[in-house]
Amino acid sequence: MNTALLYSILSMGGIGLLFSILIALANKKLHVEEDPRIGQISELLPNANCGACGFAGCANFAEALVGGKADLSSCPVTGNDAREVIARILGVDVATGERQVAVVFCRGGDGIVARQAEYRGVATCSAAQIVGGGERACSYGCIGLGDCVVACPFDAIHMNPERIPVVDRAKCTGCGKCVTACPRGVIELHPISHHVFVMCKNEDNPKVSRSVCKHACLACMICERAVNGQGFKVVNNLARVDHAVYTKELVLPTEKCPTKCIVIVGTADEH
Amino acid sequence: MSLKTFAKGVHPAEFKSLSEDKPIEKMPLPSEVFIPLQQHIGAPCTPVVEKGQMVKTGQVIGKSGGFVSSTIHATITGKIKTIEKFPHPLGINVPMVNIMAEGEEELLPLENLPEKWENASREEILDIILRAGIVGLGGAAFPTQVKLNPPKGKSIDTFIVNGCECEPFLTADHRMMLEQSQELLTGIRIIMKVLNVKRTFIGIEANKMNAVDTLRQATKSFSEITVVPLKVKYPQGAEKMLIDAILNRHVPPGGLPLDVGVVVQNVGTTIAIAQAVTAGKPLIERVVTVTGDAINEPKNVLVRIGTSFQQLLDFCGGLTNNAAKIIMGGPMMGVAQSSLQVPVIKATSGIVCLSDKYTQAKPIYPCIQCGNCVSACPMNLLPTRLARYAEVGNLIMAENLGILNCIECGSCAFVCPAHIPLVQQIRLGKLQINELKRKSKSI
Amino acid sequence: MVKAKTPLYREFTKGLWRENPILRMVLGTCPTLAVTTTAINGISMGLAVLFTLVMSSLIISLVRKQIPNEVRIATFIVIIATFVTVADRTIAAFWPAVSKSLGPFVPLIVVNCIVLARQEAFASKNPVGRSVLDALGMSVGFTLVLLILASIREIIGSGTWFGMQIMPPTYTSWMVMVLPPGAFLMLGMLIAFSNWLNAKLEK
Amino acid sequence: MEEKIQKVPAGESQMPKVAPAKTSESPSKPEKRAFILSSSPHIQAEEDVAKIMRAVVYALLPTAVFGIYFFGWRALVMMLVGIAAAVLTEALLNLVQKKPQTISDGSAVVTGLLLVLTLPPSLPYWMIIVGAFVAIFIGKQLFGGLGYNIFNPALLGRAFLQASFPIPMTTWTMPRTIDAITTATPLGSFKFEKTLTPYLNLFMGNVGGCVGETSALAIIIGGLFLLYKKYADWRIPVSYLTTVAIFGSLFWLINPAKYPDPIFHLFSGGLMLGAFFMATDMVTTPVTPKGSWIFGIGAGIILVIIRLFGGLPEGVMYSILLMNAFTPLINRYTRPKFFGEAKHV
């Protein structure tokens, strides 16, 4: 028994010693320079090397994170605390300036905008855009097939019954996915403190836009005149808001707009 | 003897009997025209006329600079009502010159024409083609003088006239070959001079044997011009397929016919060149096949550019009551129209009006990997994969599988038993990839 | 870095469902698939993991400040291997039949991702009490899933539960359940079910 | 067909016009009618998934009839049970997932029928139901339904049954007997007793075996129909059968006493059924022509290895399932060269 004990201590110690010397030597001789963040992040990862992230172990995952090739959420093992720290190291979570939210610049829902055709084919806006623009006659406004709804990772855009997307300003993070998803550029990001918008993108001749949509801007100048050009300006057949001048209190033009395309969005206390 | 052709492809029903025996009719002048300021690939033209100005037929109203450019002419004599954005048959609103007919019709011919074209220099002829505003009339609308002026280092040895007209329904080229064979011959000779090539092939699908005979007769004394009847198969008229069929040369992916020493011109374009160079006629009108089961009198019509579809269809007896789909171009590659206010443009080869009989919605099933699209694709692609990768947004895989090589001929969607809108999906993927490329370039 | 606010009991309960090692993290799948042919095997394996995980968490959280950072993984592995050897030899000595049917999977606890992951992610950064609770929660969660999976496979696959005949004698056993395909299919179903349930609960 | 389509509209145009539409309106007024907007192409061939599935069912009819002839009315009941179970499972799963109902595409019917044709004629009905359920649920719906499955659903269902209930799945009855005397399949009797079955019986199907696999004649009739209609890729049966014949004769030539001859290989067991109906399942086989060849050759080699050296007498099912697993890889590495890619230097 004593010999067994002795041998085990000797052999295990021997093997351990041998390999630790080898590794220490190798570490010195074979050292390769790396981004220091990779080391920091791999410290924080579980280092279980389970492979659940799809990468070849935690160090590799850390490298991919730093290189922007991986998403932290693909590691199921890391706890929430560690995630926050890693996010900070990666600098993902750097919020700058005011919160932005998506705004939909069209009110031409079903029944409001004229129907130009029966659209058949892939039921996405981007697909309809390349086939004559889909069902709705306005070539500037919302196509209504909901690409933005699908694109939103936060469940913050929904279609109203008229098939015009409505943004949930509380849920919207301003990531801009819907903005890129919309083939017509109907959605824009605006600071949450902006409340008044001309909800139309139609730059056609007023005669044309009038025949197409009940809520189209007709470039009638009423809004511009109502504020003496201070805050509203009609350019290219379309009224535009100067948010530097007008942020709130725009009751006058909104009420006077004959097609109701000037709209107050959100409430003053939401931010 | 088996006829020459390319590999794969499809055999749609032809429907050509509707209009192939109808001689080309000249349509009376329209009361107003809408002339888009861009009717070619390249930089759009800027207007050189103003609202309210009187213009004569053939007067230049738009010019563009740069290498890939073209010219736009007034197509009727009258007064310019407005220059504004109007709906275009390709689905976007573009700036157009709206001319109301007024006064006596008068044609201003091109200036500085050579006495005899045989004595003119290559540069002179190219200049006439540019001033005449001639673009590819087959549908691509690529400025012709650019195509006839290959870059240094590319040697061209063969000229091919594309008389396939492989799209079902369309017969405009067929009629032109029958009725304007002499002008076609002149056009060919002009182009051969410009390109300095020694041989020309005229590729014609074998369903137009009368055109083959007519042209064989017309070119009898020109040993360097050969008329080649081709197997009736779609898309025989696609440039790459045509070159493959006649010369057995394969244009490399992303390449042009001139990479294999070939220039291809459409029948209509060749005739337009002859008319411009010999008679000084700018491109103000073209032959359009108005056909389909939903038009009362299918016809081949010589019509002024800018005439609205509505006026043209009215000339052909109007639509029937069950008209359901109006297509500019052929049914395989044409563009469905939502409005009849759009004008005939230089690229309008035909207007196909289909009734609800041919437009019933078919159920869409999931792809069952039958491989029909794979055996139809003339470009040797895997359409079902391309479409699905484009659909799920994996553009990298789609590009690896050659989505950008797709010529959108529609063969895949034609044979798909699951009725998947493959072409639409693939076009969308191509657009997105090109968009990304443009963005990454600009950064 | 660690939120001290987390109530102690949460360290235990998170392993049962919210961070369940098999269902939510899909770790330690090898033994899960291999030994769940009978309920006995499943629960034995679970207990072996429980013993190893709790003991090594205990020791490691005790000595965590003494271990040099560079060799921590090696140290963890040696400590774990020691306890695994103890567990392996104990089972072999007292329940030779179980040891036989578990095959090499008791020794393989050494490389079970769950054990190492908890040391690295938790025990090496937390005090003893929390570490032990965490280890207990994780291993109980693991054992429960093993038991469920093993029960399903044993009942359908052999008509018995813990060796007792519970299906009527006319019952035809579904052999596939005790074979490898049955293991993969049932674990897939189980995880899918938990995904579905989780989505339901979150709503 | 083509002729007819062309003539109808031509005739119409000569008829007196009925209310020439919209001609009276002035050109500046917008056209009110909503035309159809859709992507090109605007015409389509007359093919349809449901039509293809129906054709497969028709092609299976001779096999089914021969099965009923040899194994009695029980075989018919088995088929009905299998089809009903498959269709019901599909309907139920669509309902649960709140997906549009897909039973009308006919693929579930094909799966149910194919499954039963590969089962022994004495299998209890409830096992058929289990098999059909597994085929549709695991084999098809878990991957997203028709078109997305990796493995042939019917074969997967059968493999599941084989693994679950090995004894009932290998209990065979004599054809044309009233009280179902058990027997062995030709492959089984060769493997375990080294006896050969007469070729005519093999060809006609008067031997022990699964409901639909015994009669090579019936299968070939249906298979040729499918090939003629181009609903099956001819390359797969050709390469599969040829590989089995060549590879099988190789061993036969080495040792005719130990290994069976190629004709026996071809006409025994489920090879014919597998080659014409299982290996040609469009969804689970390569889309590229070169891939089809590889698929057939690979399946043939695996089959001969299993038959000659494996513990089981038959391996058609496994050979096809294994090649199904390789199909994504085959598709990937047999992508046809783009037009112009090969020739251009």
Added chain:
Amino acid sequence: MDLIIIFISAAIINNYVLVSFLGICPFIGVSKKLGSAISMGMATTFVMTITAAVAWLINKYILIGLHLEFLEIVAFILVIASLVQLVEMFIKKVSRPLYEALGIFLPLITTNCAILGLALFLVMKNYNFIESIVFGFASGSGFTLALVIMAGIREELELARVPKPFQGAPITLIVAGCLALAFMGFAGLI
């Protein structure tokens, strides 16, 4: 001939992943992309072959020689962990491309139960040195085979409409189940 039988038996009939349930974690984790799967398979095969050799030596000359069989777990894991780390460092220094292709998968292999399982199996099998190496190589090949098939299928599944709860690990396990069903056809071979 014996060597061929050892190879086929270890690579196919007793496939590590599909039959013996070893190395499931990387099987699920690294089978998303075909490229990674091939590299991972090659790296694993490489390490397995080396491990087989080293484990045989240690077992024969230290454990059995000194009657320390009870220390096999500790000894093997120590050796494997160190060995893998050494190999990784070596590759990283010698060839960056090789490291990118194979080396990055090495840490994952340390805690891969397939490797330790291999060493433990080896002790039970009584193979000689050459046979052990073949066994190690064959086991690695079998692992690679399963991994590559799986990766091919999963890339295909990217295009499928797998029901939400089944996406990710569950469908991977179910495909593995189907594969295991198909591999049962090889049962009894040899």
